[in-house]
Amino acid sequence: MKALARKMTERYHYSLVVLKELVKTDFKLRYQGSFLGIAWSVVKPLMLFGIMYMVFVRFLHFTDGTPQYPVVLLMGNCLWQFFSEATGTGLRSIVDRGDILRKIHFPNYIIVVSATCGALISLGINLVVIMLFAVVNGVHFTWRALLLPLNLIELYVFALGCALLLATMYVHFRDIQHIWEVVSQMVFYATPIIYPLSMVSHNYPVIGKLMLMSPIAQSFQDARHNLIDPQNVQIIWNQIGNPAICLIPYALSIAFLILGVYVFRKYSRKFAEIM
Template identity: 65%
Template sequence: MKHFIETVRARYHYAWVVLKGLVKTDFKLRYQGSFLGVAWSVLQPLMLFCVMYLVFARFLRMTDGTPSYPVVLLLGISSWQFFSEATSVGLRSIVDRGDLLRKIHFPNYIVVVSATMSSLISYGINTVVVLVFALFNKVTFTWRILLLPLDVIQLYVLTLGVTFLLATMYVYFRDILHIWDVLQQALFYSVPIVYPLVMVLNFKSYGHMVAKVMMLNPIAQTIQDIRHNFIAPASTPTVWNQIGNPLIQAIPVLLTLALFVSGVFVFRKYEKKFAEIM
């Protein structure tokens, strides 16, 4: 076992050093020249939350009726912001780092991972802010908060898989950037982020069926699980408490793994031609 650990450490030590350097550089460059600097990683989702809360919760009355809904809304926006930011930045990462990849020899995947890790750091900061809001809102935490790391890991694996696919396609087809911007907007409103899933469940005819189909989307499933385990287990519908069939419950998790494996496979298959095409 000790020999195996030493072998793995020796094999990936250089990659780990490069990854840490790129993550630090990416995080610093993101806010370089900005007066508020890193504070924008907190202020951006907070301002978006204020707009969404005023429009959807106050004006349009889209709420689940619980006192914790503002915190649930903020947590959903922060989670989506991580997915959106990581995929958008990671999509361009190989092309943006093209000069570096041609000059220095290191695994190409590190560039994509570093882009998503920078977004993950911002997400961690935002989660601390959500925790502060939850404490002020007198949210009662349960043992399910112990499951939160598993939910975040699934969200990151899903994000990384999608980013590998997008980064590979962007090297060959630059139009994918504009296509992804449009798809993100459609995806944003197709999952219960700014509106509670309870509203869909309350539709008279096919509400329950539509809600179940929505929760099979791995993005919706992970964000609902994060909300459920962190803030509101009593009022947040999830695939686990709305669908009784274990095989159907496993679909979002299987889709997450399939997207990740597909992303890694496609990236590894075409990465040898990146330098030539760029």
């Protein structure tokens, strides 16, 4: 076992060093020259949450019937910001780093992974804010909070798979960026972020169950359920009785990652020539 670990470390040592440096550089450059700097990782999601809270909670009275709904809304917003940032920066990562690819030899996938890791760091910072916000709003944490990392890993796996696919397509077709902006906006409204899933399930139970087939909606609901409100937040496991069907969104996350890795590896050898 030790020999295998040593062999894996030696094999991927160079890749890990490059990944670490790219993540550090990207994160520093992201807020370079701005007054608030890294604080924008927290301020931007909070500002968007404030707007959503005033419009959808105060004026339109969206709620799942629990006093913790503002925390549920904040968490959904932060998780969506992560997914949107990971796929958006991942999509442009290869083209934006084309100069490095032509000068330095290293596995191309590291560039996409570094872009998604930057979004993951921002999510980690936002999770601290969510935890503090939850404590202030009287959320009682249970043992299910220990399952939250599994939900985040699933979301990251799906986001990385999408980023690898999008980055590959963007090298060949620059129009994919505009198409993805429209698709991601559609996914945003098809995911229970600004409205509770119970609102859909009450009037259209079949549509509510179909929404949970999406790895994004399923991971969002699972994360909210495990951290904030295990009693009232609807998840796929308490909405669908068939365990085989419940495993579909998890399988889709893995399938997207496998597909993304396959497509990326197949076409990555010609990236430098095309760019």
